[in-house]
Amino acid sequence: MSRTIRIRxxxxxxxxxxPSTSVVDAPPAAIYAxxxxxxxxxxPKLRVKEGxxxxxxxxxxxxxxxxxxxxxxxxxxxxxxxxxGGKRKILAVLIEADHQGRAESxxxxxxxxxxRTAILGAMLNGGLFAFVQQRxxxxxxxxxxxxxxxxxxxxxxxxxxxxxAVALNGRMEDFQTGIHALKQLAGSEGVHIGVRSNETIxxxxxxxxxxxxxxxxxxxNVGVQIxxxxxxxxxEILWTMHAxxxxxxxxxxxxxxxHPLRVVGAGGSxxxxxxxxxxxxxxxxxxxxxxxxxxxxxxxxSGDPLTGTDAGAAGYLGGLHxxxxxxxxxxxPKFLLTEGWLxxxxxxxxxxxxxxxxxxxxxxEFTMDTNSNGEERAFVVTGQYEPVFPFDxxxxxxxxxxxxxDIDGMEKLGIYEVAPEDFxxxxxxxxxxxxxxxxxxxxxxxxxxxxx
Amino acid sequence: xxxxxxxxDSIRPHFEEGGKxxxxxxxxxxxxxxxxxxxxxxxxxxxxxxxxxLKRTMFLVILALVPALLFGTWNQGHQYxxxxxxxxxxDSWDTMIWDKLLIGAWKVLPLVVVSYGVGLGIxxxxxxxxxxxxxxxFLVSGMLIPLIMPIDVPLWMVAVAVAFSxxxxxxxxxxTGMNILNVALTARAFLxxxxxxxxxxxxxxxEVAASKADGLLVDGYTGATALGHLASTVGKPIMNAxxxxxxxxxxxxxxYSLSNAFLGLIPGSIGETSALAILIGAxxxxxxxxxxxxxxxxxxxxxxxxxxxxxxxxxNAYMTLPPIHQVVMGGFMFGMVFMATDPVSASQTERxxxxxxxxxxxxxxxxxxxxxxxxxxxxMAILFMNVMAPLIDHYVIQANVSKREKRAILAFExxxxx
Numbered sequence: 001m002s003r004t005i006r007i008r009x010x011x012x013x014x015x016x017x018x019p020s021t022s023v024v025d026a027p028p029a030a031i032y033a034x035x036x037x038x039x040x041x042x043x044p045k046l047r048v049k050e051g052x053x054x055x056x057x058x059x060x061x062x063x064x065x066x067x068x069x070x071x072x073x074x075x076x077x078x079x080x081x082x083x084x085g086g087k088r089k090i091l092a093v094l095i096e097a098d099h100q101g102r103a104e105s106x107x108x109x110x111x112x113x114x115x116r117t118a119i120l121g122a123m124l125n126g127g128l129f130a131f132v133q134q135r136x137x138x139x140x141x142x143x144x145x146x147x148x149x150x151x152x153x154x155x156x157x158x159x160x161x162x163x164x165a166v167a168l169n170g171r172m173e174d175f176q177t178g179i180h181a182l183k184q185l186a187g188s189e190g191v192h193i194g195v196r197s198n199e200t201i202x203x204x205x206x207x208x209x210x211x212x213x214x215x216x217x218x219x220x221n222v223g224v225q226i227x228x229x230x231x232x233x234x235x236e237i238l239w240t241m242h243a244x245x246x247x248x249x250x251x252x253x254x255x256x257x258x259h260p261l262r263v264v265g266a267g268g269s270x271x272x273x274x275x276x277x278x279x280x281x282x283x284x285x286x287x288x289x290x291x292x293x294x295x296x297x298x299x300x301x302s303g304d305p306l307t308g309t310d311a312g313a314a315g316y317l318g319g320l321h322x323x324x325x326x327x328x329x330x331x332x333p334k335f336l337l338t339e340g341w342l343x344x345x346x347x348x349x350x351x352x353x354x355x356x357x358x359x360x361x362x363x364x365e366f367t368m369d370t371n372s373n374g375e376e377r378a379f380v381v382t383g384q385y386e387p388v389f390p391f392d393x394x395x396x397x398x399x400x401x402x403x404x405x406d407i408d409g410m411e412k413l414g415i416y417e418v419a420p421e422d423f424x425x426x427x428x429x430x431x432x433x434x435x436x437x438x439x440x441x442x443x444x445x446x447x448x449x450x451x452x
Numbered sequence: 453x454x455x456x457x458x459x460x461d462s463i464r465p466h467f468e469e470g471g472k473x474x475x476x477x478x479x480x481x482x483x484x485x486x487x488x489x490x491x492x493x494x495x496x497x498x499x500x501x502x503x504x505x506l507k508r509t510m511f512l513v514i515l516a517l518v519p520a521l522l523f524g525t526w527n528q529g530h531q532y533x534x535x536x537x538x539x540x541x542x543d544s545w546d547t548m549i550w551d552k553l554l555i556g557a558w559k560v561l562p563l564v565v566v567s568y569g570v571g572l573g574i575x576x577x578x579x580x581x582x583x584x585x586x587x588x589x590f591l592v593s594g595m596l597i598p599l600i601m602p603i604d605v606p607l608w609m610v611a612v613a614v615a616f617s618x619x620x621x622x623x624x625x626x627x628t629g630m631n632i633l634n635v636a637l638t639a640r641a642f643l644x645x646x647x648x649x650x651x652x653x654x655x656x657x658x659e660v661a662a663s664k665a666d667g668l669l670v671d672g673y674t675g676a677t678a679l680g681h682l683a684s685t686v687g688k689p690i691m692n693a694x695x696x697x698x699x700x701x702x703x704x705x706x707x708y709s710l711s712n713a714f715l716g717l718i719p720g721s722i723g724e725t726s727a728l729a730i731l732i733g734a735x736x737x738x739x740x741x742x743x744x745x746x747x748x749x750x751x752x753x754x755x756x757x758x759x760x761x762x763x764x765x766x767x768n769a770y771m772t773l774p775p776i777h778q779v780v781m782g783g784f785m786f787g788m789v790f791m792a793t794d795p796v797s798a799s800q801t802e803r804x805x806x807x808x809x810x811x812x813x814x815x816x817x818x819x820x821x822x823x824x825x826x827x828x829x830x831x832m833a834i835l836f837m838n839v840m841a842p843l844i845d846h847y848v849i850q851a852n853v854s855k856r857e858k859r860a861i862l863a864f865e866x867x868x869x870x
Contacts, residue, residue, distance in 0.1 A: 348503030374505020378629030
């Protein structure tokens with residue numbers, strides 16, 4: 001019998017446009033992108049040039065610091081272009097798909113009998129190690145370090161997130177294969193899966209410690225699950241992986257092919273038909289948005305509304321994203337009496353109780369735009385982050401220590417355990433509109449640089 | 453409202469860099485953002501933001517102050533008419549109500565105007581100088597300051613006090629959100645220490661000195677507050693005739709009876725007298741989650757505990773006053789609801805708030821009774837706790853830090869043995 005942990009802090013932001021449980025295959029996109037900035041901490045070194053023919057699984061670039069980590073093309077086709085930004089920084093490698101389905105073939109390995117080196121090698125060559133993240137610092141993992149444990153979240157709790165049970169439906173055998181492989185890679189504390197307490201799809205899984213979680217967002221964040229099930233201590237390294245990529249790992253090992261499948265939660269109030277869509281990593285968003293085209297008044301978010309990136313209508317699904325959200329842009333000024341700060345606010349969703357919407361039934365859903373609903377200010381209100389931050393960590397004090405570049409303070413206050421996404425709800429709730437996730441990211445980068 | 457925004461858009465260029473009025477950008481910007489929440493969208497982080505902002509928060513605090521303000525306005529007129537015998541305590545509350553409100557408003561409104569005028573003027577100067585937009589913090593401070601003033605305080609003194617507190621207590625620390633001391637209380641403390649003579653004695657009822665000189669003053673009205681009377685009993689035996697006559701005013705039916713003190717029908721600073729009006733504001737603050745119920749409740753408990761301990765000691769008449777009577781008098785309730793809960797100067801950790809509030813209430817009653825020279829202990833207690841709050845937070849956070857360190861050491865040892 002697995003342990004059940006109840007997360008009391010947090011909040012579910014009730015947005016309209018939740019994806020229905022139906023799953024359809026997304027129409028194949030013309031262009032797919034692999035975007036190095038999605039993989040934090042990776043400095044890309046190209047292996048291809050424009051015009052090269054690639055197959056699914058062909059390496060497009062590798063990590064400068066860890067050359068064994070390959071970043072592979074999700075589909076077969078031709079390298080259409082390499083998009084560069086300032087200082088020639090590589091922003092994306094675009095692949096024009098030929099829809100032939102040609103794929104590199106990798107050796108088939110039985111993870112139960114193979115040794116650690118063989119499994120790790122297969123994962124690195126087969127492009128799936130790219131999706132492994134590490135804690136601390138919430139960056140792409142270094143394959144040379146054996147992690148204490150590997151953590152997988154078995155559910156999404158973010159607003160409008162895809163349902164993991166829908167996403168993994170019919171893929172549990174591959175998932176199990178992936179778990180067997182990860183078990184060989186992990187150190188003393190093995191593989192941990194955090195599942196929602198009433199979820200049954202993981203009940204037959206072997207080779208992993210299963211912990212049940214109940215409670216609101218961010219209970220599905222792997223960082224929250226690590227903190228409550230097996231907290232990270234200074235000096236330890238953990239890996240995290242998305243459950244769908246664990247299944248993709250199973251496919252790689254059992255069939256020898258790289259197939260970075262995502263069952264994308266396509267939703268948001270502006271999405272014409274919110275549902276789950278089966279697509280490859282890096283697909284053009286146009287194939288997930290049912291032809292919705294209103295770049296001026298709509299924000300196309302790759303990821304969830306709290307942590308995703310503003311990809312634009314012509315953007316691509318981010319490497320680590322499993323969700324697309326379409327929200328109305330909020331770039332119109334709001335008059336104080338009708339929609340602004342003096343309004344009755346019957347449509348304003350707020351975690352504070354300063355608008356009467358908190359009295360409405362818990363089933364009511366709200367449409368939110370991207371307006372910041374106020375300007376940035378100094379910290380004034382206290383006690384606002386804590387109720388949505390389910391860590392035994394003082395969030396405001398940690399943020400302030402980062403702002404003050406106090407390395408010692410950050411360490412003591414527990415920065416090793418957190419990722420920017422864990423602060424997403426704090427940032428959402430902040431009265432002073434402080435960019436909390438960016439502060440955390442800067443702090444993690446600073447600390448990583450400091451420690452070398 | 454599109455039309456109004458178009459007008460703003462059309463005059464904006466004059467205020468922007470290079471425009472004729474670019475020095476007044478802060479004024480334009482603050483008025484524009486007052487009328488319209490700007491169309492700023494979220495970048496680099498969350499894509500959706502909560503509906504609440506600092507303007508909404510501050511507005512709700514001001515709303516919570518309205519009952520105390522209205523009651524205070526009425527009560528100042530009421531006290532004046534009582535003191536000169538125009539009305540008697542047995543009259544209905546609405547006898548001569550317009551006279552009461554008019555007299556009150558005649559004195560209170562100028563205080564509010566001076567407080568906001570001076571304070572916001574300085575804020576605009578600093579915001580323009582530092583090139584940031586104006587912060588909403590003073591909207592609340594500017595209302596708090598008049599409410600903790602005696603009715604007949606000279607306006608120039610208020611202006612000086614506001615200027616002092618905004619500059620010294622707030623702007624030198626970096627502005628809203630950076631101050632250590634509560635801004636409004638600093639203004640009051642400044643007056644108390646800079647003009648002790650003018651701020652004691654006969655200023656708690658409108659024109660009490662003049663009425664006395666004209667022989668109009670009704671018996672029992674001295675212009676002193678309840679706490680002033682009580683302070684006069686300290687150092688005298690309980691059975692002393694003076695003392696018993698003072699204590700008689702606190703019995704049921706007396707001038708400072710529990711019900712009078714609770715309803716606020718007593719002389720005192722404009723906003724502080726009515727525990728009832730203040731508690732209505734407290735209810736709004738707690739209901740909307742803006743005021744910390746932890747600070748308020750622990751502050752109240754702290755005051756009651758100290759009052760009870762004094763009951764046990766019983767060394768003078770002041771100490772024998774029931775704890776509940778102690779906490780409804782003077783600035784205790786006002787300080788508890790509107791001053792101690794100031795999030796910037798209070799403890800910022802949730803555990804710290806309990807300690808901070810309790811000690812604040814405890815010290816308020818202690819100072820009030822132990823120091824007859826200064827009856828209003830609440831101000832001193834809260835300012836003292838403002839200074840202590842970072843220390844409380846430090847120890848609360850240190851406990852969390854050592855817990856994490858212990859866990860890491862344990863894990864390290866386990867790895868070493870394995």
